[in-house]
Amino acid sequence: MTHVDLSVSTSAIVPASIAVPLAGAALMAGFSWLLPRWARDLIAIAVALATTTLTLILMASSAGHPMIYWFSGWRPSGGMVIGIDYAAGPLGAGMASLAGVLASAALVYCWRYFDSARGRHHALLLIFLAASVDFCLTGDLFNLFVAFELVAVTAFALTGYNAGHPAPLQGAINFAVTNSLAGMSVLMGVGFLYARTGSLNLAQIGQALTGRHADGLIVVAFALLTGGFLVKAAVVPFHFWLPDAYGSAPIPVCVLFAGVMSELGLFAVIRVWDTVFSGLAGGSGPRMQAVLLGFGILTAVVGAVMALAQIHLKRMLAFVTMSHLGIYLIGVGLLTPLGLAGASLLVIGDALAKSALFLGVGVVQHQRASVSEIKLRGRGCGLAVTGVTIVLGALVLADLPPFVSSVGHALLVDAADRADLPWTEIVIALSVILSSGAVLRAAGRIWLGWGADERPRPDTGTEDDPGEEAEDRSDTADAEGTFGANKGQDGPERSGRLRRVPLTMLLPPLALFAIALGLGLGLISGIEDHAAAAAAAFSDRAAYAATVLGTHGGPVPRGGRVAVPAAQAASAGGVLTDLGQVLAALCVAGIALDRRAGRLRRALAAGTRWLRRLHSGLVGDQVTWLAAGLALLAALGQAALH
């Protein structure tokens, strides 16, 4: 009886965690002109924090078994779904609370970053948050599509927030065209599955497909759905929009993009796989594992190589994000609960670090009016805290213990070992080292003035020359975009330099590091066990369906939970590996800055030029790649599911 009372009282939290940010957004959009500036900021931050709290409560209270909420109480009758549900599990709720934390940090950061039209910006940010939470919690395929589109629409608008300048405008267009095509693809996939099963509920579709052989329609539906979500996740070859969007969006928006949006795509892929397609007859698991691992490895490596080739800091971080996303895809693609658990912890730890990095780059842009590594060489003095932020961010991305990402990395390595795929660790380590090395190289150049001065000689054929002109144009446009908003407020400060960096821009990244450190040091005791249990519950298709459809009377026995042996997260070997990665990243940065290694750098630049050429930034090319990727996925899906 007490159990029932508890579930009734907490089930109201599920819709509340979406309604609160939506109501906040409506308030911002409708009434912000009535409110003074500080009130707008405070209300937006309070709403984001409230959403975070709600989703955290949700995460804690759904740890035992998923919490199902039926809209208007339209419960399934006799195993037949007639309503729309939210199915909140700890993994989805954790993802949602991560979105809440990052949105709060971004809003605090906005306090002094933008100075005009903040009502609209805050409203968009809060809708983005609401849509992300909706995306994480929904148990309905069509609702998943609506949330996908809502995330996308607000993201387009936020990317093009400084649409008066060419780079943000074009970034927004590339982003909008590719992602609306992805939306179409998802919608068609939803339609095909509806045609075949007559249901939109994930659990019910999964039940209808259980034990069936995959026919052409199901394979195409799989390719369309997965492909659409992989566009959002920016997996090679669907990733071409990502550097354009991240490189031109305002910094607080980049925080949400890098920390949440890409991961949402991946979350949807695995959600749909686990609940819908994994039950198909024919034991497609191992072949699907190979497909997902292939995409993951490709993305991790391409992202890391491209990150190393960038001098535009935001584009560099965009590729770092992409590389890490490939790593999560490797973890998720193992299709074991342990791999999913490791990837989840990595997502949390890396999201905090990546956000801190973007916020740090934002401070540099704000103070020095440039995001070009070459132009900023040696101009870091006076920004010591930001320098520490960026170096620490890069090291945390390289899984520096005891931050939480090192715990996730240990789980992931363990999962790879158990799946008899230990060589994937090498790919993971390599891409982590290269991408962190790129960030460290930039930090060394900016704060220590290391490396050759490459500014005045445009024709020496160094690795960054081909794109330099374009990079310059886009970053000045960026800087002006930010300061254009400042005009009315800081007329005399038109050069964009506040005398001191405001605390609201310095503290959020440090707070994010504190969270990552706290989680790593055991703020939540046994976090790896919690993650493993959550991942096991997430991957257990039968238990999920039974809970949603109510075919069992009481709480569902948690079959998967027992099957997950706790990982040795803090083993000495794991710590040594992580430290080795950190050292190797430092070495990469050192080699990249060493004047004697110019020949090596030129050789590498020539070797990767074809890859850079592919990133043409033209929307037509991006759409072509998208179509080709979908065709590839359909072919692979046919091979894997049949």
Added chain:
Amino acid sequence: MQALALTDVVVGAAVTALLLALAVQVHKRAGTLDPDALRATRE
């Protein structure tokens, strides 16, 4: 099924409106609507 179609019409309208706004903005700034002529994000 009607509910789905209606919802998608609403979603589609929002996306299209935004794309149109971006296209208008591009035409205003760059004087062209040829996507291949836009080079601001070239690698």
